[in-house]
Amino acid sequence: xxxxxxxxxxxxxxxxxxxxxxxxxxxxxxxxxxxxxxxxxxxxxxxxxxxxxxxxxxxxxxxxxxxxxxxxxxxxxxxxxxxxxxxxxxxxxxxxxxxxxxxxxxxxxxxxxxxxxxxxxxxxxxxxxxxxxxxxxxxxxxxxxxxxxxxxxxxxxxxxxxxxxxxxxxxxxxxxxxxxxxxxxxxxxxxxxxxxxxxxxxxxxxxxxxxxxxxxxxxxxxxxxxxxxxxxxxxxxxxxxxxxxxxxxxxxxxxxxxxxxxxxxxxxxxxxxxxxxxxxxxxxxxxxxxxxxxxxxxxxxxxxxxxxxxxxxxxxxxxxxxxxxxxxxxxxxxxxxxx
Numbered sequence: 656x657x658x659x660x661x662x663x664x665x666x667x668x669x670x671x672x673x674x675x676x677x678x679x680x681x682x683x684x685x686x687x688x689x690x691x692x693x694x695x696x697x698x699x700x701x702x703x704x705x706x707x708x709x710x711x712x713x714x715x716x717x718x719x720x721x722x723x724x725x726x727x728x729x730x731x732x733x734x735x736x737x738x739x740x741x742x743x744x745x746x747x748x749x750x751x752x753x754x755x756x757x758x759x760x761x762x763x764x765x766x767x768x769x770x771x772x773x774x775x776x777x778x779x780x781x782x783x784x785x786x787x788x789x790x791x792x793x794x795x796x797x798x799x800x801x802x803x804x805x806x807x808x809x810x811x812x813x814x815x816x817x818x819x820x821x822x823x824x825x826x827x828x829x830x831x832x833x834x835x836x837x838x839x840x841x842x843x844x845x846x847x848x849x850x851x852x853x854x855x856x857x858x859x860x861x862x863x864x865x866x867x868x869x870x871x872x873x874x875x876x877x878x879x880x881x882x883x884x885x886x887x888x889x890x891x892x893x894x895x896x897x898x899x900x901x902x903x904x905x906x907x908x909x910x911x912x913x914x915x916x917x918x919x920x921x922x923x924x925x926x927x928x929x930x931x932x933x934x935x936x937x938x939x940x941x942x943x944x945x946x947x948x949x950x951x952x953x954x955x956x957x958x959x960x961x962x963x964x965x966x967x968x969x970x971x972x973x974x975x976x977x978x979x980x981x982x983x984x985x986x987x988x989x990x991x992x993x994x
Contacts, residue, residue, distance in 0.1 A: 657994055659870035662738040665994075666866040669745040670859035671889040676752040677764040677855055678708075678893025680941070686894075689844040692917045694837035703841070704848040705891035711852020712887045716878045717935030718854055723861030723868075724876060725789040726769060727776035732784060734869050740775045741862050742990050747771025747983025751975065756897060760971045763939030768858050769794055770979030771986075778984040797931055797938040802946040802972075808923030809947030816915050836914035843921035850928035851940050852887065858937065859886045920947040942972060 657665075686700040695703065727744075729737045748767040755762045769790075776785055816836075860878045863886070867873045924940070924947040931938040 674889035675893035678890035679897035694840040707848035708852035709887035712856035719857035719861035723865035743775035743987035744772035746986040770976035771983035774980030774983035775987040801942040805943035805946030806950035809950030813919035846925040847921040853932040
C-alpha cells in the first residue's frame with residue numbers, strides 16, 4: 656500500500672504528462688491559424704501561446720473545481736480508492752490523447768479526462784458516485800453548445816470583418832489589407848491562447864488539487880500557485896515539441912484560410928471560451944476553434960472547407976468520451992492490482 660505522498664507524486668506526474676499531451680493537441684489550436692496565414696513564424700507563435708496560456712491559467716479556477724470535485728463524488732469513496740480513480744482517469748485521458756496526437760487528429764483533451772474519470776469512477780463505485788447533474792449542466796451542455804457557439808461566433812465576426820473591409824479598405828490593395836489583418840491576428844491569437852489557459856490548463860490543476868485535498872495537504876479546494884506554474888509549463892512544453900501535427904489539421908487542412916479568416920476564428924472562439932470558463936464549464940477548445948474556423952469560411956465559400964477532414968475530426972469528437980471512459984475503467988482494474 657502506497658503512502659499518501661506516494662499517491663500524490665504519481666498523480667502529479669501523470670497530471671503533468673496529461674498537460675504535456677494537452678499542449679501537443681489542444682494548445683496547438685491557439686496558434687494553428689496564425690501560423691497557417693503566416694502572420695507569425697512558428698517559433699514566435701509558440702512563444703506567444705506559451706506566455707498567454709500560462710497567464711490565463713492564473714485568472715479563474717472555476718473549471719478546476721468542476722473537474723476536481725464535480726464529476727466523481729469523493730465523499731462516496733474511501734480515500735485510497737478515490738486516488739486510484741484519479742490515477743486511472745488520467746491514464747485513460749493520456750492514452751487516448753497520445754494516440755490521436757500521433758495521428759494528427761484534434762480532439763477534446765478536456766473530454767478525454769472527463770471520460771477517463773467517468774469510466775474509472777463507475778468501475779470503482781458504480782453509477783451512483785457520478786455527479787450526473789454536474790455532467791449534464793456543465794460538461795454535456797458544453798459539448799452540445801461548444802461547436803454551435805464557435806461556428807456562430809466565427810461566422811458573425813467574419814461578416815462584420817468583411818463589412819468593415821468593404822467600407823474602409825475597398826480602395827486599398829489586397830496585400831495591404833492582409834498586412835492589417837496579420838497584425839490583428841497577433842492580438843487575436845494571443846487572446847485565443849489566453850482563453851485556452853483559462854479553460855484547459857485547469858483540468859490537470861483540478862485533479863492535482865483534488866488529490867492534495869483528499870490526503871489533507873490542503874484544507875480547502877484552492878489551486879496553489881506552484882500547481883498553476885507546473886501545469887502551465889508542461890502544457891507549453893507539449894505545444895513546442897509535438898503540436899505540429901494538430902496545427903497542420905486545424906490551420907492548414909481543415910479550410911483554406913486568409914488572415915481575415917484566422918482573425919475571425921480566433922476572436923470568436925476566444926470570446927466563447929472566456930464565457931464558458933467563467934461559468935466553470937470545461938469546454939473543448941478544439942471544438943470551439945475548429946467550428947469557428949468553419950464558420951468563418953462557411954458564408955464566403957463552401958469549397959474552402961475540406962469536408963473529409965471535418966468528418967474525420969467530428970468522428971473523433973463523438974467517440975472521445977466513450978473510448979476514454981473504457982480505457983479509464985480498464986486502467987482502474989490494472990492500477991488496483993499494482994498499487
